[in-house]
Amino acid sequence: MSGGERAMKEQAVNRISASGAAKIALKEWKKNYALYLLLLPAIAFFIIFAYIPMGGLIIAFKDYNIFTGIWASDWAGLANFKEMFSIPEFFRITRNTLLLNILGLLVGFPAPIILALMLNEIRSKYFKKISQSLLYLPHFMSWIVLGGIVYAVLSPKYGIVNEIMRWIGMNEFYFMADKTSWVIVYTLSAVWQSAGWGTIIYLAAITAIDPSLYEAASIDGAGRLRKIISVTIPSIMPTIIILFILAVGNMVSIGIEQPLALANAVVGDVSDVISTYVYRVGIKQGDFALTTAVGMVQSVINLFLILTANHFAKKAGGESLW
Template sequence: MKSLRLYLYRNWQLYALLILPLAFFLVFKYGPMYGILIAFQDYNLFKGVTGSEWVGLDVFREVFGMSGFYEALRNTFMLNLLDLIVSFPAPIVLALMLNELAGRRFKKFAQTILYLPHFLSWVIIGGIMFQVFATKTGIVNLLLGRFGIDPVPFLTDKYAWLVTYLAVGVWQSAGWGTIIYLAAITGVNSELYEAASVDGAGRLRRMWSVTLPGIRPTIVMLLILKIGEIVQIGFDRPYVLGNVSVRDFSEVISTFVYKTGIQTAQYSIATAVGLFQAVVGIVLLLMANAIAKKITDNGVL
């Protein structure tokens, strides 16, 4: 006990610095969790959580009875899985390429250009995409018309829209994702590169045999987190890029919650779907972490 008091006396400044972050999480993260109760109530906005009638699992039964919910769930899994396949390797490849650039000025310029899309909101990106890919007035289709090629319905055909959706996602996120991998690459022992060069390994062989194994723990950790988020999807991107013509693919859980739960004031349904997403996300995260630990001995938990 005396040693504990002595330890706290010596390090009280560190614990004092934790007060504000802990208060933030308690007030803004854990405090609002009582709102989960709405998923088990016939919630009335005027009666509040304490005055609304309890209905048990009836709200979940109603949600699982909606055909639109399964369509939104299918699209969420599909878009996130394709995004994982297409977008996840992109920052790794970019980081490897940037790491091999010799010119510092060009390297900094390339990094700045690649990072820039991350700072644009999806509303701005949606406007840019319309100007570029619109069927009649888009720059791409106007150029195709100059060569006698029929316009491509990038934004109105659901399969063409799917390709556009994935490509825009790579463009927006890949540059920012390289920051983490470039930071991980700086931690790789430089002596390993020297030894590989002495053994006659070229650039590609050094990337494959030295760089990639060196950043493998980072790759595994980010992959686990991505798998845990596979049932979660942001609202901005599918809502801004989607339209009525591609609703078969663009209607996801976040837009379903907005249209069904928020616009029609069915807050119990919105909360139930959100709770379902959280539970499934935790299960996927734990499963991915367990598999990664068995295969690579690396994990998040």
């Protein structure tokens, strides 16, 4: 067979393969079209609020003026990035962001796993439903409300915690005005707000475990604790690893709601984070170019962290995002 005939044959095979793939894709679409339609709102949301705004990153490289617009503003090169690394607050806000996120990861990440394992062992359906409802409730409350509750509970004059301390002979203590206790309160309140909601994912993973594994463990004489260690945790380990990778990918990001709701001037040295700095300088002072540069560096570092975590997770256990 000549080279030309061989090439023609390969082209024909490729056309047939492409046609077959198109037919399979069309058949798949017809079969699951309802599921694809359900995806459309989510896809539209990310396109509108995640991908289209990425065009605004060009502001980081410009001497942006809100009155002249993005395109008419002069190019500034890397001047905004140089300014970012030279500002006095840069080290402090980066340190605080990393500190709060690391504490949140160490304390907050295991919390929903432990709660899910405990809820799974509850035999009373009525008590289980009440417990789940109480655990999920804080997730649906805004941080302004939760912050008010925290301040009320820890109030040195009327808070229940200080009332108990006075009752047992201890002096009152202003938790929200002490830097160390503020960090602890911040971490625990974040766990309180998010742990219950996080249990939903782990409970779903637990319910997907093959019951025959528990039956086999029972035949071998395993108790509840042994079943949790030998069956439940290994079975949900892929879910744990995936969520851990995603959590590491947000190590340099922190929401603005909780710091604003809990912070005060006394603990500013530990409560001022990247998001509050961006809000203060970008929104209040109108320096959009500098804060865009800060946000861009933040995103690049998060991308690097999630790629690194994914790489090591894949090397260690084979589970990864991709």
